[in-house]
Amino acid sequence: MSTHEGRCACGAVTYGFDDEPSFVANCHCTDCKRASGGEMATFALVAESDFHVTGETTSFHYPKNAETCAGNGLDRVFCVRCGSRVYTNNLADFPGGVFVQEGSLDRPDPWFSPQVEIFTWSRQPWVQALPIPQYDHGVTATAEAS
Template identity: 50%
Template sequence: MESTRKHMARCACGAVRFGFDVDPVLVVLCHCLDCKKASGGEALCLLGVPEGDFTLSSGQPKAFRYTSASGNGPDRNFCAGCGSRLFTSNLPSFPGLLFVTLGSLDRPEGIRPAMEIFTSRRLDWATPLDVPQFDTMPG
């Protein structure tokens, strides 16, 4: 099944592998504090993928339930072996979607953010992309 998926992803050690066929329905570059802490970087690029198209092909990610700045309690899923952040699930604001990290994809070429969110937290040295900008979560 793994080789037939359009988009394949894995953790750094390769223990957890997953894939999906549809192109992401949403691609965001998030500058919120939660994403910065989880990624260890200035921002995190996330791809919205329908849960029904997502297939876990090997390994079992570990889920960390947390309360985000918005007050929601999504699950941050990562590899228990190497610690790679893989996807976020159970977001009340986005029922039916998982948010896959761009860095987990084997071939991320051609995937570009459609918007930047929580730009009020963007560091001053980070250059805004030429996409819609939102100080907080749009909606």
């Protein structure tokens, strides 16, 4: 039992982590749109060492792309049975971390509020900006610390 748990749509893939995410973003990039089918994705950065997953997954690699949150490359991981995207790993820009897709968190657990909105250059004009920092492109771990 972890403090925070989630799963794919069919339940074959489950995951958990204990620590609060260190970074939560609303990403409006075109990769997140395509992968999720929605205008944006909300994801939370969790330490790989704190992240435990069960069930069969596969992944799709997104190569280096400065115009999306792929950044220097990452893999989006999904359930082999139902195709739900549950997390992202092999993050070239956030080594040692995984991005958990907040839509896969168990309800009614409270979701983590986004701290920033990123890749706003491709945000649809009918989406209102939240009252949090806005970034035309991405933020890196280095940029966050400075």
